[in-house]
Amino acid sequence: MKKNLLGVVVLAIILSLCLSSTVFAAEALKVGLVFDIGGKGDKSFNDSASRGLAWAAADFTIKRIELEPGVMADREVNLRTLAGIGYDLIIGVGFLFTDAIVTVADEFPDTKFAIVDGFIPDKPNVVSLLFPEPHGSFLVGIIAGMKAQEDGKDTIGFIGGMDIPLIHGFEAGYIAGVGYVYPECKILSAYAGDTPMAFADPVKGKELALSQYDNGAWVIYHASGLTGAGVFEAAKERKRYVIGVDSNQNFMGFIEETGENFGLTSMLKQVDVAVYLAIKAAVEGTFKGGIEVYGLDRYVTIEGVTYSGVGYAIDKYNEDLVSAEMIAKVDEAKTKILSGEIVVPTEVTK
Amino acid sequence: MKINKKFDYFVILEKITPLIAVIFALLVGAIVIMLIGEDPVFVYKTLFSNAIGNRDGWGNVLFRATPLIFTGLTVAFAFRCGLFNIGGEGQMYIGTFLATWVGFTFTNLPAFILIPLCILTAAAGGALWAAVPGILKAKTGVHEVIVTIMMNWIAASLTFFLVLKFKAPPTEAMIEAGVKQMIPHTSEIAQAARLPRLYSIFKFLNIDFPAYNQVNVSFFIAIGVAILAYYILWKTNLGYEIRAVGYSPLAAEYGGISVAKNIILAMVISGAFAGLVGTNEIMGFKYRWRQELFTGLGFNGIAVALLGKNHPLGVVLAAILFGILNYGGAIVNIYTAGRIPRELIMVLQAVIVIFVVISDEVVKRLIRQRRKIL
Incomplete structure (x- = not known):
């Protein structure tokens, strides 16, 4: 036993004898x-x-x-x-x-x-x-609320990754956004877990999303990293809407065979x-050094497209889903947030 | 097991199966590296030379090996009693959290009391968490695999609940900026509860060693625990009984050994080893509890125990090998500008485990066949 396991180390040492140099x-x-x-x-x-x-x-x-x-x-x-x-x-x-x-x-x-x-x-x-993630979440909340209202539904959902203050901010902004346009709307809320793995668990995400859809949720907004892939799966299965997070995830709600799209929009945290x-x-x-906040008022223009610190996504996948009315309402809210007329909450009040 | 001298060749073969497995795994890894389009010689050279070619590398390797020695011993010890304790993860959570709690609560105790107290609490916490599946198995026959797996999740949620209770107060700068703790964490443990890093010892001995290296005294605790595990298993009555129950519970019972008692004791000791991970991760490294502290250390212990053939010495060597692979893999990842993903190391570890199992089985069959012929 001793000899052979020492052999493992000996082998490792032999392999290490040749030193390498890397040039950058x-x-x-x-x-x-x-x-x-x-x-x-x-x-x-x-x-x-x-x-x-x-x-x-x-x-x-x-x-x-x-x-x-x-x-x-x-x-x-x-x-x-x-x-x-x-x-x-x-x-x-x-x-x-x-x-x-x-x-x-x-x-x-x-x-x-x-x-x-x-x-x-x-x-x-x-x-x-x-x-300021709550700001972006507020904007997509407006779109979610108006979509549910338009289609005569009374429930929307939120799925978070790890149950931590950072993600509570997404939830709070979103709920406030929905409330801004559709105060009577019911909101279902769930988190994928207590460990960082909650951001990388699509199976759990799908499970939570299916349960919210089956309880009447018309739109689900996820703030759960990789876990969200499961939420998109569930949306396509149940043919309900889903809102992506961080990047533009609209395309993830697209079903190629039927040409339908269920990615309503995405909260962009650029x-x-x-x-x-x-x-x-x-x-x-x-x-x-210090703190830099990238909000609605910080811009970059790349190849003719302007991106702001936080925002929402419109592209070929969802341009038919998001009406001009919604965009008008969102733009109105944007101005009010920047002027301080709307104060977006960062904590969920239950 | 008594074997005729003629079988020596196969007996040796049986014992070196882990070595064979490692060689095969490196070969398979080389193929994978070539498929990625990189040079396996360069990759392995970078991996091993950085991991064990200098003192900083060794320090990093031992730092990574330390928790794996604890969790590997957890699995190995229970396995000697015929128990498959895959609850190392949960036992580690509980032991570590309790030790952290002691560390930031009793801040006015002197180091010579606080350090042993934290270490004992860590062990006691793990032992307590492992006692539950042990008692359930001994008294009601509930399978320990099921209970330990479920208790991992309970431990994760319980510690998360507790960390919210004992969350560190926000700093002034955080209040000013209106920022909250992203992942909640506790206050730091007292200075007196911290284990010195090996750097301070090397400095005393006038040996050149980087100050930032995270390897700490916990490594010696791990080695001590490995020796203790060996001593208990092979030099005490308790160890004899535990191994007897492991070989055959019925025969042990017939021989007057209490199976229930030994199952519970084996689980308790095994859990205590898992709890001691906290000595490295908290007392020697992070000084505070944060939920993201561990990434599967408990589960990696299973692979380490398997590779180490459930022997304390084997566990130590296997843990060091895993430490080399983990640290070397991180460095290779950087030196190849990310072209060799870290996952390569997981592939290597997985292949090692598969080959250990396969070569074990093959050699066993060879021996059996050989015996039939003679």
């Missing part, structure tokens, strides 16, 4: 992006961050890398390794990076860090990119806008 080209600003749970391909949060990096790569000369950490300790290792091999700007996607960035930012004071959704107010080399602007600031030398 210098000059261009080097930007590292480290993803959240769910990783690239979630058609949501992480993909949005990745798109922001791609936009920046098209507009500026940068060298980029994208990484998916596994366990928590790897976040710190990923950040430290990137900083160690000379990356200039390192972006952690998601609040789970908070502790790791706080630690590594002190070790590398000359490296710039950005954290999406995290709150690190007091480091000169860390910028925190925040979004992580891409924030990532793009953070990289732009670093390239232009205007990077500064």
Whole structure:
């Protein structure tokens, strides 16, 4: 027993004897992006961050890398390794990076860090990119409420990922938006779980969505990362509406065979806008640490299309579902939110 | 098991099945890497040279191996009693949370009391959580697999409920900006409850070692626990009884050994090992509880125990191998700019486990066949 298992280690050591060296080209600003749970391909949060990096790569000369950490300790290792091999700007996607960035930012004071959704107010080399998600959720809530009213239905649903204050903000804004146009509407609400895996559990998402649809929900808004893929599945199965989150997920409600679409709209939390602007600031030398809020009033124009920090999605998939009336109402609410006439709640009152 | 000397060759073969499995897994991994379009030699070179080619790498490897040693021993110990404890995850949650609670509650105790108290609480919490399936199995015959799985979920939800109760107060900056805790977490444990990182010991010995390396004294606790597990199992009456129940409960009962008592004790000890994960993750690393702390450490313990053939020494070595793969995999991911996904490591681990099972079975059959011939 002892001999053979030691053999495992011996083998490992033999393989390690040859040291490797990796050469990285210098000059261009080097930007590292480290993803959240769910990783690239979630058609949501992480993909949005990745798109922001791609936009920046098209507009500026940068060298980029994208990484998916596994366990928590790897976040710190990923950040430290990137900083160690000379990356200039390192972006952690998601609040789970908070502790790791706080630690590594002190070790590398000359490296710039950005954290999406995290709150690190007091480091000169860390910028925190925040979004007023309740505002965007309010807007899609208006669309959901008007759709249900139009079709003579009395219930809509909300499905969250992990049951945490961040997601409660989505729920609160959404409920307020529905209430703004259709106060009598009933609201069903559910969360996928208590652990971060609740953001990566499509099976659970489908289960919760089916139960809400079967209890009369006409539209469901999900704020649950990868879990939402299951909500879209359920929507297509029950032929009811669903609202996507973070990225434009309208296409996920499209049934190719019949040409029907059930993706009503998507709440856009343009992580891409924030990532793009953070990289732009670093390239232009205007990077500064602290808090940056990307709301309805922060814009980026890429290839003729303007994106704001938060908003809602209209494209070829849902242009027939969202009426001009709804858009007028949403635009009205937008102005009122920006002027402070409407104060969107961030906590659910039950 | 008495075997004629002529069978030595096969006996050795039986014992080195994990090694064979690892070699096969690396070969399969090489094929996968080639299919991705990368150079397997470069990938393995990067993986192993970064993981064990320098002190920082070793530190990271041992830091990752430490919790796996605990959870691996959890599975291995229970398995020696014929129990399949897959509730390591839940036992770890409870033990760790309780230790954290002690750590941030009794902040005025001196270190020489607080550290042992936290360690004992961690073990007691895990033991308590494992006692439930143990008692149910012993008294009513409910299968421990079902109970332990279900109790994992109860533990996750219970700790989540508790962390909301003991949430750290928001900082002034957070209040000012109107920001809330994203994932709720507790306050940090007292300085006196923290285990020193190995860096501070190396510094004392004048050995060059990076200050940020997370490996801490908990690694020695893990090694101590592995020795303890070996001692209990092979050097005490209790261990003899536990193994007797594991081989054949009926025969053990006939021999005057209480099956119920040993099942409960085996579960309790096994659960205590799982609870001790908190010494690494909280007392030596994060200093506070946060729900996202673990990602399947309890379940990975099953693979570690399997690869280690349920022997404490095997568990330690298997945990170190997993540590090498995990850390090296993260580095390869960076050095290949993400072209080699981290999932490759999961593939390697899975293939190792499959090959361990297969080669075990093949060798067993070979031995049986050989015996028939003679």
